[in-house]
Amino acid sequence: MNKIALFGDSTCDLTPELRKARDIDYVRMLVNWKDKDKKDHEIYASLDWEVLSPKEYYDLMRNGAVIYTSQVTEQEFDEKFVPHLEKGEDILYISCASALSQSGNLAVRLAKEKYAAQYPNSRIVVVDSLCSCMGQGSMILKAADMRDAGKSIDEIAEYITKERLHFNQAATVEDLSTLAKHGRVKAAKAFFGNIFGVKPIIISDGRGNNYAVEKAKGRRNALVRLAEIVKERVIKPEDQICYVSHADAKPEDVELVVSKIKEIGFKDVVVGNLGPIISASCGPATFGIYYYGQEETRIGE
Amino acid sequence: MILNKLNGEQFKELVTNGAKNLRLNIEEVDSLNVFPVPDGDTGTNMTRTIEGGIDAVKSMNEKNLGVLGKALSKGMLLGARGNSGVILSQIFRGICRGFEGKEEVNALELAEAYKIGVKQAYGAVVTPVEGTILTVFREATESASKIVTKDSTINEFFEEHLKQANISLKKTIDLLPVLKEAGVIDSGGAGYVYIVKGIVKYLDGEKIEQELSTSSDNKSEQAPIDFSAFGADDILQFGYCTEFILRLQNSKVNVEEFDVQTIIDNLNEEDIAGDSIVALKDGDVIKVHVHTKEPGLVLHKMRKYGEFLTTKIENMALQHNENLSEEEHSQKKMEHKKYAIVAVAQGEGIKEQFEAFGVDVVVSGNQTMNPSTEDFIRAFKQVDADNIIVFPNNKNIIMAAKQAAQLYKGANVKIAQSNSIPQCYSALTMLDFSSDDLTLIMGNFNEAIRNVVTVEITTAIRSTRVHGVIIRKNDHMGIVDGKIVYAGRMKNRIVYDVLRKIKDIKDKQVVTIIYGKDVTEDEKVKNMQMLKARFPYLEFGAIDGGQAVYKYLIAVE
Numbered sequence: 107m108n109k110i111a112l113f114g115d116s117t118c119d120l121t122p123e124l125r126k127a128r129d130i131d132y133v134r135m136l137v138n139w140k141d142k143d144k145k146d147h148e149i150y151a152s153l154d155w156e157v158l159s160p161k162e163y164y165d166l167m168r169n170g171a172v173i174y175t176s177q178v179t180e181q182e183f184d185e186k187f188v189p190h191l192e193k194g195e196d197i198l199y200i201s202c203a204s205a206l207s208q209s210g211n212l213a214v215r216l217a218k219e220k221y222a223a224q225y226p227n228s229r230i231v232v233v234d235s236l237c238s239c240m241g242q243g244s245m246i247l248k249a250a251d252m253r254d255a256g257k258s259i260d261e262i263a264e265y266i267t268k269e270r271l272h273f274n275q276a277a278t279v280e281d282l283s284t285l286a287k288h289g290r291v292k293a294a295k296a297f298f299g300n301i302f303g304v305k306p307i308i309i310s311d312g313r314g315n316n317y318a319v320e321k322a323k324g325r326r327n328a329l330v331r332l333a334e335i336v337k338e339r340v341i342k343p344e345d346q347i348c349y350v351s352h353a354d355a356k357p358e359d360v361e362l363v364v365s366k367i368k369e370i371g372f373k374d375v376v377v378g379n380l381g382p383i384i385s386a387s388c389g390p391a392t393f394g395i396y397y398y399g400q401e402e403t404r405i406g407e
Numbered sequence: 408m409i410l411n412k413l414n415g416e417q418f419k420e421l422v423t424n425g426a427k428n429l430r431l432n433i434e435e436v437d438s439l440n441v442f443p444v445p446d447g448d449t450g451t452n453m454t455r456t457i458e459g460g461i462d463a464v465k466s467m468n469e470k471n472l473g474v475l476g477k478a479l480s481k482g483m484l485l486g487a488r489g490n491s492g493v494i495l496s497q498i499f500r501g502i503c504r505g506f507e508g509k510e511e512v513n514a515l516e517l518a519e520a521y522k523i524g525v526k527q528a529y530g531a532v533v534t535p536v537e538g539t540i541l542t543v544f545r546e547a548t549e550s551a552s553k554i555v556t557k558d559s560t561i562n563e564f565f566e567e568h569l570k571q572a573n574i575s576l577k578k579t580i581d582l583l584p585v586l587k588e589a590g591v592i593d594s595g596g597a598g599y600v601y602i603v604k605g606i607v608k609y610l611d612g613e614k615i616e617q618e619l620s621t622s623s624d625n626k627s628e629q630a631p632i633d634f635s636a637f638g639a640d641d642i643l644q645f646g647y648c649t650e651f652i653l654r655l656q657n658s659k660v661n662v663e664e665f666d667v668q669t670i671i672d673n674l675n676e677e678d679i680a681g682d683s684i685v686a687l688k689d690g691d692v693i694k695v696h697v698h699t700k701e702p703g704l705v706l707h708k709m710r711k712y713g714e715f716l717t718t719k720i721e722n723m724a725l726q727h728n729e730n731l732s733e734e735e736h737s738q739k740k741m742e743h744k745k746y747a748i749v750a751v752a753q754g755e756g757i758k759e760q761f762e763a764f765g766v767d768v769v770v771s772g773n774q775t776m777n778p779s780t781e782d783f784i785r786a787f788k789q790v791d792a793d794n795i796i797v798f799p800n801n802k803n804i805i806m807a808a809k810q811a812a813q814l815y816k817g818a819n820v821k822i823a824q825s826n827s828i829p830q831c832y833s834a835l836t837m838l839d840f841s842s843d844d845l846t847l848i849m850g851n852f853n854e855a856i857r858n859v860v861t862v863e864i865t866t867a868i869r870s871t872r873v874h875g876v877i878i879r880k881n882d883h884m885g886i887v888d889g890k891i892v893y894a895g896r897m898k899n900r901i902v903y904d905v906l907r908k909i910k911d912i913k914d915k916q917v918v919t920i921i922y923g924k925d926v927t928e929d930e931k932v933k934n935m936q937m938l939k940a941r942f943p944y945l946e947f948g949a950i951d952g953g954q955a956v957y958k959y960l961i962a963v964e
Contacts, residue, residue: 302948303917303964304836321837323855323964324916325946 108228110198110253110262111190114246115178115209116151117202117238119351119381125153128250133178133186133199135209137382139171151175151382160379164354164390172287173386178209183216191225196259199232200246200266202383203314210234231263233270236314238384240349240396241273271401275310276335277394278328280355282306284389291316291388292406307331308388309402316388317406329359332395333366339399340370348372349396353385363393372397408612410561414511415475419464421565421606422479422499426457427617428605429598436601439594441585442891443867443878446956448803449594452489452777455620456496457602459486459779462621472511476503484810485781491595492777493806494528494540498599501527514559518552521568525549531806538582540595547572547603562610569603576600589873637724645723646682646700653693655713662691665712670695673708681705692716698723741767746840746848747792747818750831751778751800751808754954757828757921764835767792777804783811787818794845795820796852798831802889821845823852826889827861828954829962832919860909862887862961864901867894883958899933902959903941909963918945921952921960930958 112128114120116135125131138148149157158166167173187197201210210232217230235242245266252262282304285291291308292315305328306318322328336348348367352360360377367375380392410417429436429450436450463482469475480496480503487496504527505520506512512520525545529535550571551564579593580586586593605615655662667688674681674697681697693713699705702720709715747767752758753776758769768786772778787795795818799808805822812820825831834855840848863886870880874891878884882894885905892908895901902920906912918938922931931949938947952960 302836302919302950303946320839323833323837323858326916 107258108194108196110259111187111195112246112250112253113186113197113199114242115199115202115207116153117207117381117383118153118200118243118246119239119349119378120153120243120246121378122154124247128247130246130250131186133182133209133213135178135202135207135383136176137173137386138176139166139173141171153381155379161354163382164385167284167386167390173382175207175383175386177207177212180212180216183213187221187230191221191228191230194225194227196229197231198249198253198259198262199230200235200242200249201232202238202242203236203310204234205236205314206238206316207383229259231259233263233266234314235266235273236270236312237273237275237310238314239275239381239394240351240378241275241310244347244349244396244398245270245273271312271403272341272398274336274339274397274399274402275308275316275394276332276397277308277316277388277392278305278322278332279308279388280305280325280391281389284387288387291318307335309404312403312405315406317404319404319406325359326362329363329393330366332393333363333370336367336395336397336399337370340397341399343370343372343397346372346398347374347376350375350377351380351394351396352377353380353388353390353392355391355393359391359393363395367395408562408610410610412511412513413472413517413561415467415469415472418472418506419461419467419469419475419479421609422457422602423461423465423619424609424615425602425605426454426461426619427615428608429457429601430454430619431615431617432601436594436598439591439597441589441591442873442886443869443871443880443884444865444956445868447594448489448777449491450598452492452803453495453595453598453602455779456483456487456489456492457499458619458621459483459781460496460499461619462486465621470510472506473503473509476506479503484814485784486779487810488777488779488782488807489803490806491540491598493780493810494532494595495599496780496810497531498524498528498544501525513557514555514561514564515557517561517564518548518555521548522552536583538579538586539593540599542579542582543572543575543593543596543599546575562607565603565607565610569600569607572596572600572603585873589871634725637722641724643700643722643724646698647702648696648698648721648723649702649705649719650694650696651706651709651718652716653695653709653713654716655691655693660712667693670709670712674699674705679704679708741789741791744790744792745843746794746796746845747790748796748798748835748838749783749786749790750798750835751804752828752831754921754924754952756951756953757832760832760950760952761835765838766798766835772801772804777801778807780807780811780814783808784815787811787815787820790818792818794818796849797822798825798834799823800825800828800831802826819845821849823849823856825856827859827863828921828952828960829861829919830856830859832921833859833962833964858964860888860915860963862905862909862959862963863957864905864959864961865957898930900937902934902961903937906938906942906961906963912942912963913944915945915963917962917964918942918947919962919964920947920949921954921962922949923952923954923956923958923960925955926958 112130114132134150137151199213204210213232235245249262305322307320308316308318311317322331433450433454437447440447460479460483464479480500483496483499487493501524502520505523525548535541547568551568554567555564576596579596655665667686670686674684679699679701681699683698685696687694749768750761750766751770751772761769767790770778770786797808799805808822834852837855867878867882867884871878876891876894878894883901885893893905895904
């Protein structure tokens with residue numbers, strides 16, 4: 107059995123420390139924007155934040171920059187996958203939801219059309235996480251556990267595919283302007299518009315789309331509602347870590363969410379940054395909570 | 408004139424004289440307003456209500472009291488507007504129930520009928536408040552009932568009724584603390600006394616000279632057409648407003664299966680280039696309205712399907728009245744829905760915003776112009792829905808909405824508990840029919856409404872003292888959930904001055920300000936700056952509502 111190289115991508119939100127500790131790598135998407143002088147900038151959507159710190163990146167948006175994202179390039183796959191393939195390893199890539207990014211599909215195509223012929227003894231398996239952020243990240247951590255326990259690549263892929271809709275998201279944004287610009291969130295008609303003070307509650311739906319399922323009036327109500335949803339849907343909180351990710355939200359908001367989530371009785375609650383890709387389409391101060399709960403079967407229209 | 412018995416014809420005359428007397432004193436009743444706000448409307452509401460009744464019977468020559476009463480009471484129910492109007496319509500509904508099956512009544516029977524009126528009126532109000540029209544009517548009825556015997560005249564009943572009504576009216580000021588503080592008597596009670604005075608005057612031989620405003624009078628007389636608007640050198644720009652009614656002919660088409668879309672397609676063809684097309688099929692009759700420069704072609708083409716019953720072609724450069732009413736225009740557009748919303752509003756900006764939020768019909772109305780029961784029923788008919796949710800948006804409109812909901816059988820009508828525009832605004836922002844569960848939908852609406860603190864800011868029209876606040880004429884005055892909390896002169900910080908009076912403002916999150924038509928840009932900017940500086944933890948938003956009277960309507964959530 108070949109050694110398994112485990113990959114995520116820029117939306118999986120795994121920190122450098124975690125990736126190093128668990129032997130996980132990721133392929134990078136790109137972000138680009140125009141500065142005030144109309145000059146184009148493009149950088150990797152890095153989870154190491156080596157070019158811009160999270161704060162600098164979110165402030166860029168606060169100051170009006172509209173950030174566009176692009177999928178993982180062929181060159182990036184070559185750079186990251188080939189060294190492992192050269193060593194005769196297999197690759198398991200748990201990708202950002204295909205509803206949000208074509209990166210996973212590109213990997214599937216490259217594996218079939220390019221790497222299969224060059225490296226006939228290695229396998230590349232791509233699993234669509236139907237999720238992003240720490241939902242995707244948690245799946246990859248689970249895959250790492252299974253790999254370390256000696257499970258085969260097929261066993262891991264099968265398990266993740268079967269379980270992926272249990273990796274739930276409950277998220278909300280601070281204001282609707284970024285969502286409106288990017289149109290990346292599905293919602294019932296008339297949900298957005300000029301509705302002031304209304305906060306959408308966004309799940310990752312059964313197809314991996316971000317879907318506004320309900321709304322709350324006011325930021326605090328929305329944050330409290332997120333915790334309520336987690337409490338309603340969670341399965342065995344005592345056995346799992348809950349991930350709270352945010353894009354530079356106010357300290358008092360973080361404190362509120364964490365205190366409410368802690369009441370649910372998770373083994374641990376880990377607070378982190380919401381990655382550069384998802385925050386680009388949701389805006390600063392977006393909150394996402396990721397946990398293992400009931401299978402998500404709702405589909406946004 | 409001494410009446411030993413009262414028949415239908417006489418009752419109609421008495422009530423008509425009562426209505427005329429009320430109309431004569433309408434302004435005085437309107438001015439009996441506790442708040443120094445130019446929106447007193449009790450006189451107007453009661454007058455329009457009783458006129459609705461008169462309108463229904465004015466062309467009847469009905470001697471039978473029971474039959475006449477039934478028509479009068481139905482007209483009043485439909486015409487009812489404002490809470491005093493609704494109570495008045497219920498008073499007459501009860502009285503006329505007492506007349507049922509009776510050709511005429513004597514004084515004793517009349518008293519019995521009035522007692523039913525008392526029961527009916529009290530029953531119609533969820534929590535009857537003493538010191539209002541209810542008290543005046545009840546005490547007057549009780550007193551008159553006590554003195555009448557089988558030998559009494561109708562005159563004696565009404566004279567005693569009036570005497571006691573006057574006494575009770577003066578006492579209302581002691582029964583309601585809010586009246587006492589403001590030093591006014593109850594307006595609804597005052598309106599009722601004017602009606603009874605008119606009745607007694609008629610019995611005393613005095614017919615009041617006063618025109619009533621009834622529906623047929625409201626229809627504007629067709630103004631003469633000014634032909635000078637289209638001269639010899641003018642070029643046809645707007646075309647002709649072309650209307651016709653066509654009878655489909657079996658010799659030409661299959662009448663039953665004929666699709667009106669065929670006609671619409673014809674009118675859209677290049678040579679006709681029709682605009683504002685409305686085409687309705689009703690059995691074998693097609694009604695059409697179209698604007699075109701080629702009316703001749705229209706007539707020519709339409710004869711393929713049938714023959715004309717009537718046609719009308721008018722140059723649109725001249726002012727004409729279009730025959731197909733607004734109602735038919737809008738009816739055409741309404742498609743069947745499971746849920747529809749009818750909301751009361753005034754102010755163009757508010758109306759637009761409500762429509763953008765998904766309100767199907769906005770019924771025009773506000774504090775000074777309350778919609779009637781019939782206005783609501785018309786709106787219900789206009790929407791084609793299984794369930795209709797009504798937002799009355801004013802305490803004084805809720806009863807008329809409820810009355811309409813009870814009378815209308817075409818849909819399941821629910822009344823949301825919204826007493827104000829800000830409450831309605833907030834409920835609409837949370838609109839969500841996705842659960843498809845009416846109980847849940849109404850529950851969510853009402854929860855959103857309960858969560859709103861309504862703030863109204865307006866200008867005082869006289870100096871007074873209400874709710875312990877001393878108010879000078881021309882002060883800006885802040886009303887929070889119906890209580891005056893502040894009066895002051897600083898127009899650029901008035902919103903802050905009022906909002907800081909809200910006790911739990913620190914626990915609130917979102918403030919939506921609806922600007923009235925009299926707010927200047929400068930006031931908007933300065934008020935907003937002050938608010939953002941003083942309440943950094945609140946999220947502020949604003950829309951231009953364009954409403955009259957209230958400079959600011961604010962939802963604090």
